[in-house]
Amino acid sequence: MVRRMLLALLLCAALLLTACGLPGALDAFSGADSAASAPDLRLLEWPAMSAAVPGETEAPASAAPLLADLWLDASQVTGGINVHEESVYPHFSRKYREGGFHYRYGSQVGMYEGVLRCLLAAAEGSRVRVLRAGNERLPEEVLDALAGSDAQARASVTRDLLTCAMNPLPSFFAGLSAEDMEGSFYDLGTPMLNRLRALDASLLENPSLAPAMADALDRQIAAIQSGDTDGYVADGDADAPLMYALENLDLTRLSVITCDPATLRRLSSVEADGRPVDFVTQLLEARGVFDAGLCVQLYALVLDYMGQMSSFGAADFAEPLLWGRLDYDNAVQNSDKALPMPRTLIMLVVGTPAQVDRYTSLLDEGLAASEALKGLRGPDEGQLTYTAGGQTVVQQPFGFESHSVRIERPGWTCLTRLSEGAALSASGCTLETDGQAATVVLDGEASGASVTVSLPVTQESGAASADLSGLTASVSVEAALILTDALPTTAQAGEGQVIALRDTQYVFTREDEAFRSGERQSPFTLAGVSLEDGGNRLTLTVSADEAELAPGYYRVLVSADLSGAQVEWEDVPWAAGLGARLTNEQISAWEQFAQAVHTYDGDSASVPRQLQHAWGPVNESGYHGLTIPDFPPVMRAPGLEELIAQVRAAANVDEAPLVRYAFDVFVPAGAWEGGV
Amino acid sequence: MPSAVRLRRSNRLKCLVCYLVCFALPLLWQAAASLWIYPLKLTGTAPNVALHLQAALPFSLAPLDALARSGEAAAATPEALRAALFSREQSWLWFLAACALAAWLITLAVQLLWRAGQRSALQPARATRRAIRTYRLTLLWLCAVNAAFAAVVWLAGVRWIPGRTGWDLAAYFGCYALNVAAAAAVSRLAAPPAISGRHAFFKRL
Numbered sequence: 001m002v003r004r005m006l007l008a009l010l011l012c013a014a015l016l017l018t019a020c021g022l023p024g025a026l027d028a029f030s031g032a033d034s035a036a037s038a039p040d041l042r043l044l045e046w047p048a049m050s051a052a053v054p055g056e057t058e059a060p061a062s063a064a065p066l067l068a069d070l071w072l073d074a075s076q077v078t079g080g081i082n083v084h085e086e087s088v089y090p091h092f093s094r095k096y097r098e099g100g101f102h103y104r105y106g107s108q109v110g111m112y113e114g115v116l117r118c119l120l121a122a123a124e125g126s127r128v129r130v131l132r133a134g135n136e137r138l139p140e141e142v143l144d145a146l147a148g149s150d151a152q153a154r155a156s157v158t159r160d161l162l163t164c165a166m167n168p169l170p171s172f173f174a175g176l177s178a179e180d181m182e183g184s185f186y187d188l189g190t191p192m193l194n195r196l197r198a199l200d201a202s203l204l205e206n207p208s209l210a211p212a213m214a215d216a217l218d219r220q221i222a223a224i225q226s227g228d229t230d231g232y233v234a235d236g237d238a239d240a241p242l243m244y245a246l247e248n249l250d251l252t253r254l255s256v257i258t259c260d261p262a263t264l265r266r267l268s269s270v271e272a273d274g275r276p277v278d279f280v281t282q283l284l285e286a287r288g289v290f291d292a293g294l295c296v297q298l299y300a301l302v303l304d305y306m307g308q309m310s311s312f313g314a315a316d317f318a319e320p321l322l323w324g325r326l327d328y329d330n331a332v333q334n335s336d337k338a339l340p341m342p343r344t345l346i347m348l349v350v351g352t353p354a355q356v357d358r359y360t361s362l363l364d365e366g367l368a369a370s371e372a373l374k375g376l377r378g379p380d381e382g383q384l385t386y387t388a389g390g391q392t393v394v395q396q397p398f399g400f401e402s403h404s405v406r407i408e409r410p411g412w413t414c415l416t417r418l419s420e421g422a423a424l425s426a427s428g429c430t431l432e433t434d435g436q437a438a439t440v441v442l443d444g445e446a447s448g449a450s451v452t453v454s455l456p457v458t459q460e461s462g463a464a465s466a467d468l469s470g471l472t473a474s475v476s477v478e479a480a481l482i483l484t485d486a487l488p489t490t491a492q493a494g495e496g497q498v499i500a501l502r503d504t505q506y507v508f509t510r511e512d513e514a515f516r517s518g519e520r521q522s523p524f525t526l527a528g529v530s531l532e533d534g535g536n537r538l539t540l541t542v543s544a545d546e547a548e549l550a551p552g553y554y555r556v557l558v559s560a561d562l563s564g565a566q567v568e569w570e571d572v573p574w575a576a577g578l579g580a581r582l583t584n585e586q587i588s589a590w591e592q593f594a595q596a597v598h599t600y601d602g603d604s605a606s607v608p609r610q611l612q613h614a615w616g617p618v619n620e621s622g623y624h625g626l627t628i629p630d631f632p633p634v635m636r637a638p639g640l641e642e643l644i645a646q647v648r649a650a651a652n653v654d655e656a657p658l659v660r661y662a663f664d665v666f667v668p669a670g671a672w673e674g675g676v
Numbered sequence: 677m678p679s680a681v682r683l684r685r686s687n688r689l690k691c692l693v694c695y696l697v698c699f700a701l702p703l704l705w706q707a708a709a710s711l712w713i714y715p716l717k718l719t720g721t722a723p724n725v726a727l728h729l730q731a732a733l734p735f736s737l738a739p740l741d742a743l744a745r746s747g748e749a750a751a752a753t754p755e756a757l758r759a760a761l762f763s764r765e766q767s768w769l770w771f772l773a774a775c776a777l778a779a780w781l782i783t784l785a786v787q788l789l790w791r792a793g794q795r796s797a798l799q800p801a802r803a804t805r806r807a808i809r810t811y812r813l814t815l816l817w818l819c820a821v822n823a824a825f826a827a828v829v830w831l832a833g834v835r836w837i838p839g840r841t842g843w844d845l846a847a848y849f850g851c852y853a854l855n856v857a858a859a860a861a862v863s864r865l866a867a868p869p870a871i872s873g874r875h876a877f878f879k880r881l
Contacts, residue, residue: 039720043761045754434752489716501720502839 038551038669039499039506046481046553049417049662066126066355069159070119071245071257072176072185074134078102078241078260079186080307082320088601088611089308089320091182094335095328096607098181100307101260101345105326105338109177111303111400112345114372116173119256122363126254130165130172132185133241133257136193136224139231142216146209155248160204161213162248164195188233189224193217237266237314238279242348246283251292254351254359261346261637265314267646280643284650289350295408296647297360299347300578300637302401304340304377313638315587317594319602322613323634327383339379341614342398344578344637348647353408360404373400386614386631403574407647410464410567414657415538421456424663429544432666439664442544450527450543453558453661457531457538464648465568468531468538471658473560475526475542478662480514482552483507483669506669508552523548524556524665538659551669560659564652572644579640580633589629596626690881691866698858698865699784702851706776709847710769717843720761722768723836724748729771732832743767768833776851779825783818783855787862790814794868807871807878811863818859822852 076083080100082091089096097103101112120128138161147157164185165172176185176192185192194217201210223232234240242259249255268278284290306324310317323343326335349356349363367373376397378384384395415422417438424431428449430441442449457468485507487493489500496509515522527543540558593615600623601608610616610623614631622628714722726743730736746763749756794807826849834840834848867878874880 040757042752043754043757489719499720502841502843503717503719 039501041499041508041551041553041666041668043499044481044497044508044553046664049555049664066123066359067253068123068126068128068359069250069253069255070116070123070128070130071133071162071241071255072116072130073241073258073260073263074132074186075241075260075263076135076186076188077262077307077309077311078258079181079184080305080309080323081181081184081186081188082308083188083310084318084320086602087308087319088597088604088607089322091308092180094333095326095612096308096322097179097326097338098307099177099179100181100186100309101303101305101343102177102186103304103306103324103338103340104177104179105306105335106179108338109174109372110305110340111373111377113173113177114370115301115303115345115347115367117170117372118363118366118370120168120170120173121366122359123254123256124362128167129159129163129253130168131159131162131245132164132193132195133162133245134186134193135188135234135241136220137232137234137239137244138216138220142220146212146216147206155250156205157209157213158248159250160196160206160209161217163199163204164192166199166203189221191221193221237269240264242346243279243283246280246287246289249287249289249350251287251289251294254349254355256359257348257350259346259348261344261640261643262309262312262634264639264643265311267639267642278646278649280646281650284647290409290651293352293409294350295353295356295406296651297349297356297404297406298644298647299349299402299404300574300640301345301347301403302342302398302578303345304398305343305634306338306340309634312590312632312634313582313587314584315582315590315632317591318598319594319611321594321615321632321634322611324384325613327379339384340377341384341395342378342635344635344640346637346640346643356406364402364404367400367402375399384613385617387616387618387628388630388633390618390630392617403578405570405572405575405644407644407651409651409653410466410562410656412466412562412656412658413458415455415457415659415661417661417663419455422661423454424661425452425454426450427452439666441666441668442546442549448543449546450541451556451663451665453540453542453659453663454532455538455540455659455661457536464570466562466658467566467568468535468562470566471529471538471560471562473526473529473540473558473659475522475524475540475556475558476516477514477522477524478555478557479510479512480552480554481508481510482514482550482554482667484509514554521545521548524554526558529560540659540661544665549667551667554665554667556663556665558659558661558663559657561655562658564654564656567652569648572641575641575644578637579642580636580638581641582632582638586629586632590632593623593626593629596624600624687869687881691862694866694881695862698861699780702776702780702783702854702858705854706773706780706851709850710773713843713847714765714769717841718847721837721839721844722761722765723833724764725768725771725833728832728836771833772829772848775825775829779822779852779855782821783859786814786818786821787859790863791866791868794871800870804871804877807867811878815856815860815863819856822855826852 078100079102080098082089082098091098097105099110101110103110138158143154143157147153178184181187183190194214196204196210196214196217201207204210206213220232223229234244240259240263242257242264245255245257267280268276270276289296304324308320308322310320312321324341325339327337327339328335349360351359376399378397379395380397382394385392386395387393413419417424424438426440426449429451432439432441440451481497483506484496485493487505487507489503489505491505493505493507496507499506499508523545524542525545527541528539530539531537532539538560540560542556542558597611601611610619615628619628724744724747726740726747730740730744733740743763747760747767749760790810793810794803829848834844837844863878865879865881867880869880872878872880
């Protein structure tokens with residue numbers, strides 16, 4: 001009896017334990033659905049999204065002292081210097097003068113000097129270095145000997161070589177002008193090329209090289225003055241003072257570069273393989289000006305000019321263009337005032353946006369308030385004429401004008417979940433928000449689930465806007481914490497987060513940049529991109545493929561980049577009025593006429609009446625059987641629009657981030673009793 | 677009567693061993709359920725027993741209320757959820773242990789009382805018949821008591837557990853079945869000498 005009872009007891013226990021191990025063996029007792037017995041994934045550690053806005057940087061304090069470089073164009077055309085020794089026009093006489101933008105006649109000086117004073121005043125309180133960017137160059141071997149082959153060291157040495165003043169007083173600029181421009185600041189190979197011995201060497205970037213640099217400059221001056229210009233002067237269409245300055249720019253400083261647009265011979269070319277080359281774009285990109293976060297404020301200043309222009313763009317004249325002269329009175333055989341003509345000067349202010357803002361703000365105030373720039377100048381009695389469009393143009397008095405445009409890398413505010421007005425909506429799933437973080441809960445039974453991101457779009461960034469109609473976007477999974485293994489509780493779980501439920505350990509593994517390799521298909525796809533509300537809101541719809549979803553967390557990133565081709569730059573209306581496009585046909589006609597002047601009147605004792613200024617009024621009878629072309633548009637800036645376009649092209653980016661909206665997707669596997 | 681004394685001492689020892697074995701089984705089962713079955717087979721399924729007890733009671737108990745609140749996550753964070761789950765598990769296992777111990781004590785006490793009432797050696801046949809009758813009644817009563825405890829466990833906790841399996845049944849109710857089985861076993865195998873015999877209803881070990 002006892003044995004039977006013990007046997008029965010053991011049998012019952014064995015049966016009971018066997019039944020325990022059989023899933024569903026006790027259905028009547030179970031009474032719970034299988035989904036409810038899934039692990040609660042809210043136990044998983046999933047990092048909260050960062051509250052920081054990506055790419056947000058602090059602007060430097062605007063009150064910080066500036067280090068400013070003043071690059072002055074010292075080309076001969078800027079100084080109105082006739083480069084030909086033998087010429088119809090005397091370099092200095094009672095009627096004809098040189099001086100260019102920086103002319104001087106008695107107490108009357110060009111507006112340019114007033115502008116230079118304003119440039120200096122705008123940098124008041126800062127360390128200002130004045131650099132002379134002329135047509136002189138140092139041979140490569142000299143630079144190699146001084147600085148080696150390192151590009152930055154060469155640029156540094158070049159800046160020292162070009163330094164002509166440190167922290168100058170405004171009166172310094174008065175010393176650059178003269179009634180007789182021979183040996184002046186603008187003369188080729190002028191002694192003013194070498195100012196190193198007069199400067200405090202300790203203020204240079206390379207103080208130890210000061211004696212060697214001074215000697216090199218002396219040799220350069222001597223060579224140029226002796227007529228040996230090989231390697232000592234600018235060569236090639238792309239070699240202009242502006243290019244020279246850009247090539248040697250110190251990106252750590254605020255740089256102000258003046259440029260006579262007549263020195264810009266050509267701004268673009270075509271390589272032998274047919275590849276177009278934009279010189280300014282190429283140079284700015286090579287220097288990484290915009291990559292360094294700098295911007296350019298490009299000015300076009302209408303100033304007065306009196307001088308002799310031996311070149312204009314790519315045109316070289318055997319006899320110079322006479323633009324502005326003294327008001328010569330034949331009766332008394334004397335001159336009583338200067339009759340300057342209008343010309344456009346280009347100026348670039350390069351620096352960080354904060355520096356440029358601060359500097360240009362002060363500069364604009366200074367230009368507006370400067371007494372030297374007020375009032376009208378030029379011939380007021382119709383003394384000077386020129387031909388344009390086949391008509392005689394009588395020059396009227398003109399005044400100072402200043403126009404500018406900001407060119408900076410288009411940097412649209414990257415739209416994120418933290419952006420004001422950003423919204424997330426869900427269809428076919430549940431949206432849970434916790435502060436600024438949003439979590440989309442996708443339960444496995446939902447079908448056709450989609451998430452819509454709606455963002456306010458400001459389509460403008462400074463002087464540029466964007467065409468968003470062709471915007472392409474993408475969706476990716478930045479990180480995922482998903483179920484990768486299910487082990488019995490007796491097993492040792494590996495890496496990852498483990499949730500134990502009943503007899504199973506659910507192992508969840510975090511994977512950054514999940515699905516990027518393409519081995520597995522991402523469960524999220526971009527269903528659509530559209531512009532709504534009149535183009536003011538960008539809507540991106542993300543759909544989820546339930547079949548591909550594994551329980552866990554997904555951090556989904558919706559991205560949209562703006563390509564450079566979509567950037568639409570703001571129109572610069574004044575550029576069309578001040579700029580000019582020169583054709584080879586025009587250049588040929590001008591050079592041919594100047595050569596004829598040199599041929600027929602080059603050795604004449606006096607200037608023929610017709611050529612006393614700007615080839616005179618329209619002359620139907622021609623010149624020695626040659627049709628007299630329109631006078632070159634020297635009052636305009638050749639290549640201004642192209643220059644702006646090239647600087648903008650350098651500032652443009654291949655791709656700029658426009659949308660970086662991240663949200664979490666939670667795919668639950670069940671919940672534990674009662675809900676927590 | 678040295679041999680009779682030896683036999684009686686042996687009989688007492690066997691009875692004691694029988695009691696120890698039979699009544700240790702429910703306790704061991706419950707201990708195994710808490711220490712082995714639950715962690716390996718039922719982990720993460722503990723209900724908030726304090727909350728359900730609180731809801732069932734017509735009055736409020738501050739400790740129970742605190743325990744119920746500790747079983748609820750204070751925030752929707754993994755840490756809070758884990759803390760709540762731990763609290764639930766602790767209170768649930770202690771609740772199970774308390775119920776099992778109470779049922780076991782009652783069962784043991786009732787069985788011992790029944791045993792104590794079967795000492796009369798007069799009219800053994802009549803006493804045996806009476807003992808069988810009281811044994812069956814006592815066993816029935818013990819079944820009811822243990823079923824009541826099992827019902828409490830069910831109502832207060834087990835019914836809230838999703839996805840229940842046979843392991844839940846074994847871990848949470850095995851003790852009560854074993855209590856009754858233990859009472860029956862010791863009653864039949866370790867009955868007083870007055871009513872037991874080699875081939876009788878109550879066996880003499």
